[in-house]
Amino acid sequence: MSKKGFSIASLSHKYIMAAAGAFLMLFLVMHLATNLLLLAGDGGGTFAESVDFLLTSRLIKIMEYVLFGAFILHILLGVVIEIHNRRSRPVGYHVKPKSGTSAFSKFMFHSGIIIFIFLLLHLYHFFLVKLGFFPVYGDATEVHDFFPMVVYVFQSPWMVAIYIVSFIVLGFHLKHAFQSAFQSFGLNHDKYMPAIKTVGTIYAIAITIGFSVIPLYFYFIY
Template sequence: MKLTFLKSTLSRKNLMALTGLFLCFFLVIHLLGNLQLLLPADRAAERFNHYSDLLSGNIFIKMISYVLYLSLIAHAVDALIITVRNKQTATKYAYDNRKQASKWYSRNMGILGTILLIFLVIHFKDFWYVYKFGTVPFDRNGNKDLYVVVVHAFKSWWYVLLYVLSMFALGFHLLHGFKSAVRTLGLYHPGYAALVQTFGTVYSYAITIGFAVIPVYVHLTQFGLWN
């Protein structure tokens, strides 16, 4: 019974690690596309709409998108199952100094994950669903004008604040998640542990700052002090 539980837990952790690393790769691609929003408005609109049309019209990218959806669901479900099982089988010790040995974000991955899940629901509703099933105007090149949708969303300061706070939650999630995924898959060797740690930290900061800057920049240039 214990062996079955152990195998089940390990396989779930492996799946969560693999899906997590795939999502890390996707975040890089997604950020590179979104960074086009930092271009001057006329160029940003054309480039970003072309990028969005490419993602929706290419059959290979469509197949990758289905993998992305499945990865998001599997990652969230596995995280929930593992968390529940760990709580059910947790052993209480008279003295436990794990809080001193681990970062607070490592102990609160469940909370960070929940924040990200709520953000994803909002994000998919406001952008993905609107682009796929909503009424979106077309730009002069015949592409759906998702740029207008994005700019309209970032018009609200509270939406920008929600986005930025969610990106910080993502950053803390990545700080622990990247290293944890590498360790789970058995790739964390003492010889290059420092390199993995450094790469994970730089990656997490770059993704967080990159995504967080975009809504602030759009808001300030389109509706704020820089307009």
């Protein structure tokens, strides 16, 4: 009997995981760029315009489905892989393994779960707007204006803390994810890998700081 239990190769899991992850990493850059407009100091006007532009664009509409797909694939595969890997060592070691690996890589599943829970919370906030819990701002006619929601949510110090902790965990996840995606597609080369790792670290820090600035701004300054 085959012990495999999956019909696609282990490496194919890796490619899909990495491809979906890479797409999500690109999305994060877009997402951050848009969100930073919240800090424009015009009460969310520029932000609302860009959100409006994004949400009415046909291309972005399609990309939205792709994004959902990527999320679901990445999460589902992550769970499938984790289950398979745990089954691969039915009896663990008595002494906690001391093999040298970075904590970033060891706890990808754990950080992934935290990010997933955060994502649910985030989506909940998102849907509050969709369901019309917050007033439409300015001249916008569609219910795409998240600015009041942001202001409202970040009045709570708990929410600020939860968001910031989640961003730090996200940074942890990304620190490994960035170079890992390259490795999974076989792009590990003694010449370029050091640069890829550096860029990955900068990326992870930038995402964490970039997103964290927003709740801090609204809590302390706005």
